Amino acid sequence: MTATQTTIAPAAITRRLTTAKAMAEGIATEMAMNPEVFYLGEDVGAYGGIFGSTGGLLEQFGPQRIIDTPISETAFIGLAIGAATEGMRPIAELMFADFMGVCFDQIYNHMAKIHFESGGAVKVPMVLTTAVGGGYSDAAQHSQCLWGLFAHVPGLKVVVPSTPYDAKGLMISAIRDDNPVVYMFHKGVMGLPWMAKNARATDVVPEGAYEVPIGKARIARPGTDCTVVTISLSVHHALDVADKLAAAGVADAEVIDLRSLVPLDRDAIWTSVSRTGRLVVVDEDYLSFGMSGEVVATIADRDPSVLRAPVQRVAVPDVPIPYAHGLEHVVLPNASRIEAAIRAVMGA
Amino acid sequence: MTATQTTIAPAAITRRLTTAKAMAEGIATEMAMNPEVFYLGEDVGAYGGIFGSTGGLLEQFGPQRIIDTPISETAFIGLAIGAATEGMRPIAELMFADFMGVCFDQIYNHMAKIHFESGGAVKVPMVLTTAVGGGYSDAAQHSQCLWGLFAHVPGLKVVVPSTPYDAKGLMISAIRDDNPVVYMFHKGVMGLPWMAKNARATDVVPEGAYEVPIGKARIARPGTDCTVVTISLSVHHALDVADKLAAAGVADAEVIDLRSLVPLDRDAIWTSVSRTGRLVVVDEDYLSFGMSGEVVATIADRDPSVLRAPVQRVAVPDVPIPYAHGLEHVVLPNASRIEAAIRAVMGA
Amino acid sequence: MTLTSVNPATISGQGLTDAKRLSMYRQMVLIRTFEEALLRDYHADKSPVWDIGAGLIPGEMHLAAGQEPVAVGICDHLTADDAVTATHRPHHLAIAHGMNLRKLAAEIFGRETGLGKGRGGHMHLFDPDTHFSCSGIIAEGYPPALGQAFAFSRRGTDRIAVAVTGEGAANQGAFHESLNLAAVWKLPVVFIVEDNDWGISVPRSASTSVPSNADRAAAYGIPGERVEDNAVEAVWEVAGRAIQRARDGGGPSLIEVHTLRLWGHFEGDAQGYRTDLEGVPDRDPIPTYESSLRAAGILDDAAVAEAKTDALAAVDDAIAFAKSSPVPDPTQATAYVFTDSSAEEARS
């Protein structure tokens, strides 16, 4: 697998949506076509999802298919698993990924393993959606990414869209996938009216159904001098920095949006890094024992001699997310840390 | 920090204990000296711990300090946390690390973060013990190591002894540590009478109290040609293979027993690999997004040019642990896989 | 919300024909015969040094001898279209619910012809034909049962789910969440607690704050009954009502049966902690039921002999099938993690 650039026939597309609306549209598209799809979670009905994941869906599909649950994540995620084994296609929302600790057993010992334990006899075609990320002072229990944990345990596909286009296409692919898919959406890419927005949080989104294949990275910005491998909100920070440093003549950085951690598009990482010889990984999850190490190891497994400089990992430095704005923003992978990392790999 | 080899005055030591007995002796040593220490968990009393962690302790300390709990991990681990914040020094046993999903919230959102969230005002001096590992056909929900998950979230020290000596000394250090320490003991190193034992599962253990410092790796076997970084039961497999390959003239491998994942003794890894230029990581946890990647990244962060060959990672290849013996033993990091990896980095 | 101790003397017995009584007896004999065969084969090849990981049946082995009345009394009311989720101790329920004995045996022997192609093992039985599943994690089998019930009711059928745990499990969070959610959504599920007085070595009195888990039904506004006698007809009567209620749209019920753990928690358990051992053999429910059916003229020597012969024939056939089946191909050890990594494709 090598990374692809998404090409869309330009005539058709003028409509722009926020990531939140694109995600909800992906859900609605599949729900309209497939009566077995339903969505359940806390505050997904009248509220429309705390981070807008289900805006408008209750009105469209009613309370039988857009279902508010008690605050019982183990019970309702387990319910989704059981319904999936009977052939339904549930989508369960864990309001924040930070809450996985109250229900992770259902996720990694059941959702992830039943297909394997049954020797392939039982499928678990469901999606677990969950909000990730910080940057708005929600502190240590409501700001984590934790995708490294979900990606570490076998049996789960893990997708993490960064754009409206991918949010819809990956959602449709996730719902249609016969495997359990964890779909992690960063609050900062959703384009919420009440939170600081990334400029790319609203973008063109085709109408109708389309898939973005799970497991294929996207070259968000082609470049020749170094490779920045990243995911989710950090893609946008990386793009901003790359444009700035290209204009400044420091480096023409290639930015790779992994789009999914499982499957990990190792070929895309390899193809780029073996060409540029310089690697920066930007990861809003904790530094150690997570995504950033795995990306680095992907190169060292194949041929470390392609690396012309020490790699740079820009991640949360193994500290809980602090509340105070000034503390939080120095532990997040912000633009200045990314810039310093690119300069470091360039020896500039 | 660089790795140390443990040196013990030889005169004093003749007594040999299993790892299980050494672990229990470490607990008993501290309990005898400090009335604030108590141990709670499932079947830790009359049963003595399913894997022998508390053998004899009920008789010595009584049911007020060696406490059987209901099967309510969230409640009793949380209880330990609260007692620790009040200055007691609890040890809570999670029977299998595989069960972390029913109680991980207490572990990573509370035990790990309270000290930080309180700005240092509150300490959580407790130990969470838990059994890890497979090899005896206990299948997908009872054979996992999962230390990558515990090590990924900040605020927990994570120790994983491989020998009787370390099991006692690390236990004493863990109990005395003012931070929460996760103490992961592999069933295969415990020297249990009812399970296949590693030859080194019984070894000399000094009487009385001694500490093994947390965060310092151990050079289990010095060598010059390549570095095998590993932990827990795999240390013994690695040693066996290293001796065999040295005798065969293939390689004189250095084997590093990390002893703890957090803190990770990066200097010890670096010192060895920068000398040998060849790295094999052996990890009984899942391959991706875990310990093996982090060890590799430790080198690539500093200077990938020291690597004279692609690294080899011998881990569970992102598959749940299968039940059938013949399947399980090919996914575990067994001797033949380790041998192949050493041969590969040696180009032999 | 009532607590009922059912006295078999007062059982209405409507529908309890002689033929049904005989068939329930024969079912119990079949289950016991199967487990006795496992018991023999499990221990046969673990000597001279008893090693849990060795032999034709390695790993933990939780047998349900003594608990047959629960399984048979419930499953008589079910068809293969109804779902049953069980625990680490699942054989009695699997057999009573009609699981193919050959596939069950082959799974326990870790063979490619097993239910899970040898991947799952005895704690992880998933049978699409009988909608049977289980979990080795305490109480975590309840939540998926909700989802099966949900799917059944959404599809307008009168199929139901039966979810089973032990009394120790009733103190786990998933128990509570599942009962509440099922009650709020009026799901067609019947919750069963098998109270065998022990959770491994911990007696019920040390783990459970109420004398009867049926009392806990009050916490969810659903009917709760405790069956004091480990008698198949008492279970049949009480379960029948609850199952009919669920089929009729009346929502969930909770039933606790005071049953008996005739053997150890798992094989190899010396039960040194067990204070009630003396009376245990006399409480074996099969001879008890046999006597009462003899007294009622439903059984005679010939019928007893026939039951045993038939059971033995079926069990011998299943075990012979298992033993003669191929072990899984080790090159397929990583298959079945995802539907798209099934054996076919893994081979390519």
Add this chain to the structure above:
Amino acid sequence: MTLTSVNPATISGQGLTDAKRLSMYRQMVLIRTFEEALLRDYHADKSPVWDIGAGLIPGEMHLAAGQEPVAVGICDHLTADDAVTATHRPHHLAIAHGMNLRKLAAEIFGRETGLGKGRGGHMHLFDPDTHFSCSGIIAEGYPPALGQAFAFSRRGTDRIAVAVTGEGAANQGAFHESLNLAAVWKLPVVFIVEDNDWGISVPRSASTSVPSNADRAAAYGIPGERVEDNAVEAVWEVAGRAIQRARDGGGPSLIEVHTLRLWGHFEGDAQGYRTDLEGVPDRDPIPTYESSLRAAGILDDAAVAEAKTDALAAVDDAIAFAKSSPVPDPTQATAYVFTDSSAEEARS
């Protein structure tokens, strides 16, 4: 195990002196005044485009207006040696339990002088002086409270722990496990459920299978009472009995108070889902209590004015202190993860 609706008219009022009534009124006024000040400052600098992450107080803000009677009625029976654990909505309890107002305000403003040096934020208040703690994870504050109670009783004191959650939280597994464990071990803890009818947008009827969570006490064999009126004296009466029982070694109790969420779930919540908004202002418990104290001759215009002036002075002082305190030093962002990485050492 009784369900009691306490009518304030029938309150025995023993010990409820006029001085105490006045002081409880003044406490409620202080809490409300504090939260009104937060409300102003929270919204003051988030315009023109309302951004949750902006301003002097960024992040989620859960205010407890309307729930003051619960906090004041309980905490009047406590000293600073007793423990209180609260939730994401903790201010009323923190203040009623005697937390230093300056440190509380400074934490909410993210200052170095705050309780947690700005690391924790408003959902993570840890105060060793008053043994106060909280958790932003639903129901997960209960388990640590068990441990505080455990430590208190082990040390032979009559100190107790009070653990508080909302009615939505009573459907989470940790609730169940905690009540059972506390009951089995007879821990000196009083469990409080604040029923404000809503869990974010989900009404109690959609989440909870019983009309009163006090009914759930029956599931643990402990006393349960529901206070129907959001009246400080009713809470005071019922809580007083439970607290005394706990101090006397009588074990845990469960109390549900039917209280009122006067404002949104968090600031910024438009409450479009809320069907009961119309009557809300009239149900504000402070004017209600004021009237009844006026009628009883305990309050007059002067005393009301004095209460408000004194509250305002204390709040102004605290907020001024917070605003004039330094923000944390960004170079210390990784301090306090471990005791050995406290600020001192991180600096070096």
